[in-house]
Each structure stands twice: as structure tokens, then as C-alpha cells.
Amino acid sequence: MSAADLRELVGQATRGQARAVARLISLVENAALTPAGAGALREVAAGLAACPRGLGTARVIGLTGSPGVGKSTTTGMLIKAFRRRGARVGVLAVDPSSPFTGGALLGDRVRMQDHATDPEVFIRSMSSRGHLGGLAFSTPQALRVLDAAGCDAVLIETVGVGQAEVEVARLADTTVVVLAPGMGDGVQAAKAGILEIADVFVVNKADREGVQATVRELRAAAGLAETPWRPPIVTTVAVRGEGADDLMAALDKHLGYLEESGEARRRRLARARDEIEAIALTQLRARLADLHGERLDALAERVLAAETDPYTAADDLVAALG
Amino acid sequence: MSAADLRELVGQATRGQARAVARLISLVENAALTPAGAGALREVAAGLAACPRGLGTARVIGLTGSPGVGKSTTTGMLIKAFRRRGARVGVLAVDPSSPFTGGALLGDRVRMQDHATDPEVFIRSMSSRGHLGGLAFSTPQALRVLDAAGCDAVLIETVGVGQAEVEVARLADTTVVVLAPGMGDGVQAAKAGILEIADVFVVNKADREGVQATVRELRAAAGLAETPWRPPIVTTVAVRGEGADDLMAALDKHLGYLEESGEARRRRLARARDEIEAIALTQLRARLADLHGERLDALAERVLAAETDPYTAADDLVAALG
Numbered sequence: 072m073s074a075a076d077l078r079e080l081v082g083q084a085t086r087g088q089a090r091a092v093a094r095l096i097s098l099v100e101n102a103a104l105t106p107a108g109a110g111a112l113r114e115v116a117a118g119l120a121a122c123p124r125g126l127g128t129a130r131v132i133g134l135t136g137s138p139g140v141g142k143s144t145t146t147g148m149l150i151k152a153f154r155r156r157g158a159r160v161g162v163l164a165v166d167p168s169s170p171f172t173g174g175a176l177l178g179d180r181v182r183m184q185d186h187a188t189d190p191e192v193f194i195r196s197m198s199s200r201g202h203l204g205g206l207a208f209s210t211p212q213a214l215r216v217l218d219a220a221g222c223d224a225v226l227i228e229t230v231g232v233g234q235a236e237v238e239v240a241r242l243a244d245t246t247v248v249v250l251a252p253g254m255g256d257g258v259q260a261a262k263a264g265i266l267e268i269a270d271v272f273v274v275n276k277a278d279r280e281g282v283q284a285t286v287r288e289l290r291a292a293a294g295l296a297e298t299p300w301r302p303p304i305v306t307t308v309a310v311r312g313e314g315a316d317d318l319m320a321a322l323d324k325h326l327g328y329l330e331e332s333g334e335a336r337r338r339r340l341a342r343a344r345d346e347i348e349a350i351a352l353t354q355l356r357a358r359l360a361d362l363h364g365e366r367l368d369a370l371a372e373r374v375l376a377a378e379t380d381p382y383t384a385a386d387d388l389v390a391a392l393g
Numbered sequence: 394m395s396a397a398d399l400r401e402l403v404g405q406a407t408r409g410q411a412r413a414v415a416r417l418i419s420l421v422e423n424a425a426l427t428p429a430g431a432g433a434l435r436e437v438a439a440g441l442a443a444c445p446r447g448l449g450t451a452r453v454i455g456l457t458g459s460p461g462v463g464k465s466t467t468t469g470m471l472i473k474a475f476r477r478r479g480a481r482v483g484v485l486a487v488d489p490s491s492p493f494t495g496g497a498l499l500g501d502r503v504r505m506q507d508h509a510t511d512p513e514v515f516i517r518s519m520s521s522r523g524h525l526g527g528l529a530f531s532t533p534q535a536l537r538v539l540d541a542a543g544c545d546a547v548l549i550e551t552v553g554v555g556q557a558e559v560e561v562a563r564l565a566d567t568t569v570v571v572l573a574p575g576m577g578d579g580v581q582a583a584k585a586g587i588l589e590i591a592d593v594f595v596v597n598k599a600d601r602e603g604v605q606a607t608v609r610e611l612r613a614a615a616g617l618a619e620t621p622w623r624p625p626i627v628t629t630v631a632v633r634g635e636g637a638d639d640l641m642a643a644l645d646k647h648l649g650y651l652e653e654s655g656e657a658r659r660r661r662l663a664r665a666r667d668e669i670e671a672i673a674l675t676q677l678r679a680r681l682a683d684l685h686g687e688r689l690d691a692l693a694e695r696v697l698a699a700e701t702d703p704y705t706a707a708d709d710l711v712a713a714l715g
Binding site: 117120384 | 449673694710
């Protein structure tokens, strides 16, 4: 793509044109792979920074939780609630089982179609596969594009297991942990360290048995933490839109806390640090892969033949980078 | 730890002493964080390579699947089956909901206790949290220790969503994807790209309704792949040990295929490449974090103030590395 075409694309995206937003996200996800791409990324970054409102105005809300608790339905409920306020909404679905993912084989596409024709809703699925640097690199890039495209709120949906959602949680201003009654999720959440990252708890499917037990269990667990912000627990039946106002109120309250306490700035600084580091590591990884593919193959052969160990081989690789 | 103590510890671990194995895994997980640690890693690598049998003799079996399908019960069944053959068995539980994890709050500890007093079974939970480089770094390190400790089989249990299990699948000689009937798992598995990594399918909880439908769905999906190895589908009721012999037969058949086809060597080479690269990246990340902490803070401030963009900041960081 020529520099002029790139400027045109960035201009369209910052004016909120959906197709341009989608193309630009694909571009920044993939551009890290080539030296020419690295130049394009700088062009794009400069263009995005010059967007009408400036960067950093989007409010970022992460939603995480185990499969089956109703994260996507809750995300759908929040899209509607933000749209009622007239907000432009971005959605990044990092959860491979989310109906928001473009590549879903089956799944509940209906909720997605609620917003498919709304020009003020941008939905994007993020794949952890095939992208150099993984989600730690590609999700912040996509977030910057949605921010520059004038999204007032960006919802990031992740599945609540493993390290990816912890990294993604660091992107959010507010992290919502979604649970459902009777799945032993309180315990599971605590085990996975999810309690540590929750700013707001949603106990969804609150028309089911066991909701009070789940709330009590959460309250007891959350009460142990000695933190200035005590995560509120909101009960919802997202599939019927019940609890939307309570959830929005909890989110707004947390936003107020972030601003008053100075935590907002701390989180945005941490996010900038993470992003710089992820870009630096992705560049280094690309250089390792591109420049030293053959060397790496040869080193792997030597390790397999026990002629060297992997630490010495890694030294060799790092030294060759300089 | 002195060099002499370290040699002693490595010696004990390669003689299969459980406590030494556990301490050595902790050591290699954490040593990448400091320059002194980097030296220790080289000592350990040399010591492990000099283990009686040599490295690379452990057969590595990955088990993955969604929460609730019975991965841990299947792992437990395989531990028993390998123990009946007189094999020494290692287990790495990367799944945060696994009862094999040491830090479980509740969960089913009973199955773990079946083997807790067996000196020929080494069980280790791997956390993705707090380790520089994450599972891509720490899991192969732990695997090398178990290999050197004389484990004939190492079982790696991961939860089947996101990028971690794809990375971990690359560690395994044979990847087992566990599903259960009636959970829509066939579709979920396909969505998450799990079909691509499966060498053997287990449909667990085969006493439940819908098992034949799940098997048919899998067979249809797997039949589409044009690969020399067609993943067999084994039905089990792991909680009662039913299907253990069939599963072991499928694993042995795949092992035979790996050796005959030359795929075994290709996988081990890929594993060595991944390990060298993960070590190199972990070293680079440690250098970024240690040497450039203040610089990174200052760059993050400048990005937040829109005085620079994150790509230019990343360039600055990478340049300072040289």
C-alpha cells in the first residue's frame, strides 16, 4: 500500500468508517512481520495520534469469565446500554467461543446481528493464532485504532483462564469478571487469580438457583482483600437485559474512583509501558525469526545432538542480533 | 546457592529424588530473572545433559480440552496405566482448574492423593503468573528436569482455550484432545483450532447420552483433514478407568507412527527451536526490564503526553539494548 493510500485509510478510520477501521486493524496486526510493515506502523501511529479527539478518550472495559457464564450476552447487554447513551462502541472478542467472533462455525449469531447493521458499533474478533507477538501485541494495536475511530467505549471480551486474559485485563480501565451460579465459579475464579483483577463482579443468570450462595461466596472472598476499591457485585439476567442499569452504575462509579484516586493515570501509564514493551519484543522476535532462521535451525540440531545446551544456543542467537 | 550445592541438587534430581526435582524446577523457572541466575541455568543445563540416560528419552503427552470434560480424571487414568507398565511418570498441570495444581482451594484432591505417596510419580503445577516469559519459557524448562529425572512419560495438562495450549501442544510428542458428549464441544474444539493439534481424541464421560453424536461429529470434522495420520477417537469413562487400554493402544500406535514417519525428529527439532527462542526472548525481556526500567517509564510518560508514539518509543528501547 502506498503512503498516500495509507494516509487515506487512516483518515477514513479516524472518521469512523467501519470498513476502514477493520482494514486498519488487520494491517497493524500483520505489519510487525516485515521491515516495510514497521515503517507503515509508524505512519499509522502518527495518523492515529492526529485523530480529531486525540487518543486516550475511549473508556476500556474488559469482560472475563469461564465459558458458559454468559460473557457474550453480558457484552451484548452493555453494547445496548452504551448505545442508549448515544455512545459509539467497539468490541474486541478475544474469547474463541464468543459469538462475536467472525469465524464462528455455529453459535448464537443472533445477538451479534442485533448490532451488525449499526454504524456506531464496531465488532472485531482477535485471534491469538498466527500473529507474531500474540494478543499482547495485537490487542493494544486494535484498541488504538478503535480509540482513534471515536469509540467512546471499547469492550474487550476474554475467556477467564490462563495468562492471555491477565495481560488483556491490564489494557482495561475497568475489568468485569462474569460468573454464573452453581458452577463452582467462585472457587474457580479465586484459583485462577481472577479475584485480583476484578473491579466489578457480575453474577449472571441470576434467575437460577444458587445465586445468593454465589454472591455470598464472592463477598466473603472479596472482603479479604485490603484494597481502597471494593468490587461491587451486580446480579444480572443478561439474556433479558435485567441488571443493565445496575451494571452501568457500577461501571460509572468505578470510572469516578479511577479519576479521583489517580489510578486512571497509573493504569494508562502501565498500559503504555506494556504496549511499548510488546512492540519492542515483537520487533526483536521478528528479527530473531527473519535474520536467524537458518542459524536457529542449526542450533536446534546441535541441541538435539547434545552438542550444546539451549541456554548457550540462546546466547548465540542473542549475540547475533546485535 | 553455591556451585557445589547446585551440582549436588542436579545430581539428586537426575537420580529421581522428588524434592530435588521440585526445587530444581522452581530454580529454573525463576533463574532467568537475574544475571546470576543465567549462570546457574547454564550449570543446570550441563548437569541435566549429563544425566544417566541422556535427555530426550521421556515420551511427552499433552492433554487439552475445555473445563469440565474430565482432563484431570483422564490424566489420572493415564498415570495409573503407565504405572502398571512400571514407568516413571511426570505430570505438569498448566490448567488452573486442575486438581493437580498445588494451590487448589478446593477441588477434587482425592485423585491426586492416589499418587501423592508414589515415589515414581512427579506432579507439578505450572503457573502462568509471575514468571518472566510465561509458560512458553517455564514449561519446557520443567519438562527437561523431569526428562533428566528419568520420567518415561510426562503428561502435560492444559485447558483448551487461547494461545497457551497451542504453544504447549508443540511440546508434546502426542497431543490428546479430551471432549465430553453434549457440551457442544465438537464445534467448540473446531472453533478454537483444536482439531489441528489433535493426534488422539478422547470422548470422555461415554456413559452419558450423546456420545455417538459427538463421535460422529468428530469423525466428520477429522475426516476433512488431508493428513497422513488420522486421529483415532477413543471413548472413555475415566472416572471408572474404562477405556484406559484403548487409550494406551492409541498412544502407542501414534508413537509408532511418529518414529516410522520421521515426524518424531521433526517435532523434537521444532521443540528445540521453540525452547532456544523462548530462552532468547526471556533473556531479552529481562534485559529490557532490568536495564531500561526507568527509560521505559519515561517513554510511557511521553507516549501518554502524545510527545511520541509507541513504535518510536519501542525503537528507542531496542536501540538502547545493543
